Amino acid sequence: MIRLEGAEKYYTTGAEPIHVLRGISLHIASGEFVSIMGPSGSGKSTLMNILGCLDTLDKGTYELDRRRVDTVNNSEQAKIRNRKFGFVFQQFNLIPRLSALRNVELPMIYGRLPLAERQQRARQALHRVGLGDRCSHTPARLSGGQQQRVAIARALVNDPDVIIADEPTGSLDSHAGEEIMNIFSELHAQGKLIIMVTHEHDIAAYAQRIIRLRDGVIAEDLRK
């Protein structure tokens, strides 16, 4: 499903460029549950952004479903993100003025689904993460764990193949984190490919495969 070959990424903010990814080759099959670990600054988020088509490579190739996606233009990238990926961030990134339902509806607006279908699917998705009774709440009236579950509902609602989650439990206590991981395990059981960054070993343990990054290279790739 995912084939990354010789991926390299530089950042040129200061005088000399920082080499963040130094040649990463990575194959991930559909339906896998992958945890990415590694020290801070090792390039985990950078790698996730590239996998999620949020950022582009400086060197190497990226194939998604046997199709080159590292060379497509911005609007094509946006379409791929909309259809193939669901994103879960550490900061939830819900739009504060919108209700839970409207937040979940957003990806379908960009996917140009009709209103009635959108609302029905958004309700279903919220139900699935256990927030069927919180549809009209704005993020300010939800707990952190609930907000993250809304974000997961938003990530699920377009029925993507891949869930990209960068430290999804990083802002939550262990109980809320556990709830999130239970949802992820269910999604995995239903066949979704999940790629997740985490610092916590017990969170990483939910995955079947753990990849460790160090200084922009893969230091370890463990399968259970």
Place this chain on the structure above:
Amino acid sequence: MKPASNTLWQFWLDLLGQALLGLADHKLRTALSATGIAIGIAAVILIATVNRSGKEVIFSELQTFGLKSVWVHRNYKVDDPRRVIRGGTGISNDDINALKASASCPALAKFTPILWPGRYAPLFATRGNRYSSAGVEGVGSAYLEINNDALVVGRGFNPQDIERRRAVAVIGEQVRNDLFAADENPVGKELRIADDKFEIIGVLAYKDRSFLASINSTGGQQDPNGRILIPYNRLQTMLGTEDITMIQGEAVSPGMARAAAEQIVAFLKRRHQDAFKYRIETMQQYVANADVILGIVSTIGLVAATVSLLVAGLGILNIMSTSVIERTREIGLRKAIGGGEGEIMSQFLIEATLISLLGGVFGLLLGAVSSVAITAWTHYPLVPEFSFIVIGFCVSLVVGLISGVYPAYRAAKLRPVEALRYE
């Protein structure tokens, strides 16, 4: 995933909804930047209304002189002191008769001699113990037609009245009020001018020149409703003169007014071997003056309106730029979940345009209300036209789009990764 079965308008409706929700977040800010637009649009509406209604008022008052009218009278200014100065007005009965028979003024459709008694022979009209201070004018039979004068009762002069120097008079509204009771019909009654009795044959319809009077325009000084018109040759007999004060002509068309007046002057100069100089006035020159004045007023107003719209547009630009910066993370998120550049750009453009249109609507109301207020205050009818609403709407649309383009473009071009990292 299902193919998009959504119609296009549904999608724009969604973007509109997103934009509205964005604005609802900052009601005060939105209202304040809309106010600038409202003032600008109100100014535009007011200027357009003043311009159009002003034109109408001035035009209708100028029409009371006859828009094709020209006047020719002697120019008394002496610029060559060695020349012998001859007395008289430079226009005589012989000139009038010759002009009637002549074919040398093709641009002239008709004309009338006009004789004013002048200051040296003040004439009052009296009737019993009532009197009127109105001015007596000696005129020809074409006078009423040339001056667009209508009669409320009675008749005007016919050629026989003039030929036979009949003692008949046509009076204005004011004269009628001076000499008669309100319910009395003056037609057939007599009035006295000096020692002569005149039979009243008609009463002139009321003419409004209040605007011209209020701006101290030359024509406005003379009260059109205080005229006593009698055959010019009758007045000549009373004054013991053969002179004519001026010739008022009507050109075949407004564009030929100048030519008609010049042809009369050439004709008179030929007849008097260039002994007199003449002054020409045409109604067209006053119409042109009125246009110039209105043009100046409009230009000043338009500059003011443009400046206020420009400032208001900059206000929207500023607000939208701030909004884009504040919502950087939101934009990043929207892009991450599939919002394309066009969609992000549209959303912010719609927001800017909505602010501007909101201002536009209030501007239209403000413009209409102030037109009504000014009408009530000055009594000059200011009637906004439907087309002004369209203009105001379009102007605010354009201002919104222009001031929204830059912030919207910046939002659309944000890189998703960086936007999501923004604190």
